[in-house]
Amino acid sequence: MKRLLCLVLGLCLLASGCVTSPRDTAFQASTIDALLAGVYDGDMSFRSLLKHGDFGIGTFDRLDGEMVLLDGNVYQVKADGKVYEPELCVKTPFATVCQFDADRTIPIEPGSDYETVENLIDTNFPNQNLFYAIKITGHLVSIKTRSVPGQQKPYPPLNEVTKNQPEFDMKNISGTIVGFRCPAYVKGINVPGYHLHFISSDRTRGGHILSLKFAEGKCEVDVLDQYSLALPSNTQEFAETDLSKDRSEELKDVEKR
């Protein structure tokens, strides 16, 4: 009977405690417009974030680098171009994650660039009103990424920071592309369309992708029909930021400079 009790308790804890978000959920901490406005203080620890997924992208407290979450491991691509693995007590001011579980795999044609890959996914997933987690594993002829340096208060807006962003050109490199395609209606909350980060197979290079060319690759897509937002309810900066303003132009500047 004691064994049965332990089993029941264990199963219930598994069911209720570990993963807080249901399957097929894009879970997000804070909003992109708060980040654009310079709300860079982390609000959610990676320990908490990992309860909502093992896959995703984002940034770090004080905007200290580009985040890649892959197979439950958090990688921090800093402005020095190197990859770090932060403590889970570190916090994030903005991140989007999910429990990655591919619905379909599509091969990537050799020579494909960023736009070709976008078109390929758009053709295979024409429903523009859901969320898609995108994981591309492959070998790249070339890839250009950027990162952002940690900021000091008073924080400048994000499009000021990215004016002087360090960029990294890599050639003949294997790795994984991690990111999302979000619907147009998340404008102001997340990035409409594609937002992809990179981490090399040896976990030494990476960043926010600016351009790329594939030698070969396979694209796995997880269709997400649930979307969850956790807002920084105790952050004064978030409370005081004007999130009614249209920051689309700032976002365009920041995403693909």
Added chain:
Amino acid sequence: MKRLLCLVLGLCLLASGCVTSPRDTAFQASTIDALLAGVYDGDMSFRSLLKHGDFGIGTFDRLDGEMVLLDGNVYQVKADGKVYEPELCVKTPFATVCQFDADRTIPIEPGSDYETVENLIDTNFPNQNLFYAIKITGHLVSIKTRSVPGQQKPYPPLNEVTKNQPEFDMKNISGTIVGFRCPAYVKGINVPGYHLHFISSDRTRGGHILSLKFAEGKCEVDVLDQYSLALPSNTQEFAETDLSKDRSEELKDVEKR
């Protein structure tokens, strides 16, 4: 030991199975712009919706009336002005709910109208970047509501339907106002600002509120820092609707004609 096992099982089921959304979550089925575009086929049953809250507003399959969810009971204010209690297998094409748990109570001044109440809540809750569930219990000098009639395919857009909406003038009536204040950044997804429905104390009258004047009342507010969206992943109409279009003007038309 058997009793202990039952107790543990019961507690675990309570913790994991019954309420799917965490505390302080505004949970939403589909998007307001899909409704504006005429996606009126219900996608989520009220049985499923009630797992996410005991309080909220919305509409019904085929746009058949205004919905008020109060203390876990679903009320359907139809276009005939009467209130029905639908079966839980009935589906909704759009609804917002939460597990209501008041953080604060504010008295309403006699003579207050809709705008006075909005200003009162804005003054008491200046953070415009979170969600607020609003429950006002009181006696009204007067209140004007509307409902919408169930539609037949091909469905007209919502601002066409509300051009001929039945309106209801009530005087000297007690009841509860149920609704939300949403941040500006949910534009396209939910209704930015206030969206309030009414149900009378005797549960015989109600609707989407157009104007009101209080004799007396108390306003309970539940601050929500989590926001969850369930999208109709199997509805062809939802998949094919252009949700990139700005429908703000249509929404203004519809909300306060």
